[in-house]
Amino acid sequence: MASEQARVPSSHPDEPHQQGLAQRLNWLRAGVLGANDGIVSVAAIVVGVAGATSDIAPILTAGIAGLVGGAISMALGEYVSVSSQSDSERALIAKEKRELAEMPEQELEELAGLYEAKGLTPQTARQVAVELTAHDAVAAHLSAELNIDEGDVVSPWHAAGASALAFTVGAILPMLAILLPPEAWRVPVTFVSVLVALVLTGWISAWIGGSSKPKAILRIAIGGAAALVATYGIGLLLGATGVV
Template sequence: MTSSSQLPPGSHPHEPHRGDLAGRLNWLRAGVLGANDGIVSVASLVVGVAGATTDNAPLLAAGVAGLVGGAISMALGEYVSVSSQRDSQRALIAKERRELTDDPTAELAELAGIYEAKGLRPATARQVAEELTAHDPLTAHLEAELGITEDDVVSPWAAAGASALAFTLGAILPLLAILLPPQEVRVPITFAVVLIALALTGFTGARIGGNPAARPTIRVVLGGALALVATFVIGTLLGTSGVV
C-alpha cells in the first residue's frame, strides 16, 4: 500500500493516483456483468425446465450444460475481442517506437504541440516535452498521443479466464437454488434468490461506475424478472401440452 510519504506532491492520501485505476475498475465492472450474465442465463434455463418437469435429472443436466456452455462462450468471445485489442495496441506501440527512432526531432515537436494545444505556453510546452522525452520518450508519446502505456497491453487469456470465472460464479447460484429446496418451493425460492442476486450486481455495478444505484438496480431486477417469468411460462405450457 502506498504511504502518504510516497504520494505525488500535492495529492491527497485518500484519493487514487495510480495510472491503472481505470483499468482495474473496468475489470471489476466486467466481472460484475459476467456474473450477472451467468445468473440470468442459467436461472432462465433451469426455471424454464422446472416449468415443464419436476425431475431433478433434467434440471441438473440443463443447468450444468448452460453453465459450461455459457462460460466457454463468454471466454471465447472475450478472448477474440481482447486479442484484437491487444494486436491494435501492439501495432500502435511499434509504430510510435519506429517514429521515435526515425525522426526524434519531429516527434519532440509533435509532443510539444500536443501540450501547447492543451493550453501551455509554447516555451513551457517545449520544456515539458523535452523533460518527458529525456525521462522516457516512448511512454511520453504513448500517453500524450494515444492515452495508453506499454503496461496497458491486455492479456486475452487473462480476460477469457476472468470472464469464464465470473459467469461460472454467477451461474452456480441459480443452479443450487433450483436443486436444493423441496420441489414444491424450488421455483419461488429460485425467483427470490435470483432477484436478490441481481439487485446486488446491479447495485455493485452502479457504484463501481460512480453512478446513482437505484435506477440501474431496478432495470437489472426487472429485466431478470421478465426473463424468469417468460421462460417459466413457456416451460409450463410445453409441459402441460404434452410436448415434453
C-alpha cells in the same frame, strides 16, 4: 520508485491515479458481467425446464449444460474482444517507438504542438515536451497522442479467465436454488435468490463505474425478472400442451 510515488498528488484519494487501473477495472468488469450472465442465463434455463416438468434429471441436465456452455462462450467472447483491443494497442506502441527511434526531432516538435494545442504557450509547450521526453519519451507520446499507458495494456487471458470463473460462480446460485428446496418451493426460491443476487451485482457494477446504484440495480433486476418470467411461462405452456 518510492520517491516518485511520493510526489504523486494524493489530495483526492478517490481518484484513480495508480498504475494498472485499466487491468484491474477490466478484470472487475469481466467478472461482474460474467456473474450476472451466469445468474440470469442459467436461472432462466432451469426455471423454464421446471415450468415444463418437475423431474429433477432434466432440470439438472439443462442447468449443467447451460453452465458449461455459457462459461466457455463468455471466456471465448471476452478473449476475442480483449485480444483485438490489446493487439491494436501494442501495434500503436510499437509504431510510436519506431518513430521515436527514426525521427526524434520531428516527434519532439509533434509533442510540443500537442501541448500547445491544449492551451500552453509555444515556449511552455516546448519546455514541457523536452522535459517529458527526457524523462520517458515513449510514455509521453503514448499519453499525449494516444491516451495509452504501456503498462496498462489489458490481458485477454486474464479477462477470459475472470469472465468464465465469474459466470460459473454466478450459475451455481440458481442451480442450488432449483435443486435443493422441495418441489413446491423450487421456482419461488430460485426467483427470490436470483433477484437478490442481481441486486448485489447491480450494486457492485455501479460501485465500480461510479454510477447511480439505484438505477443500476433497477435495470438489472427488471431485466433478470423479465427473463425468468418469460422462460417459466414458456415452460408452463410447453408442459401444458404436452409438447415436452
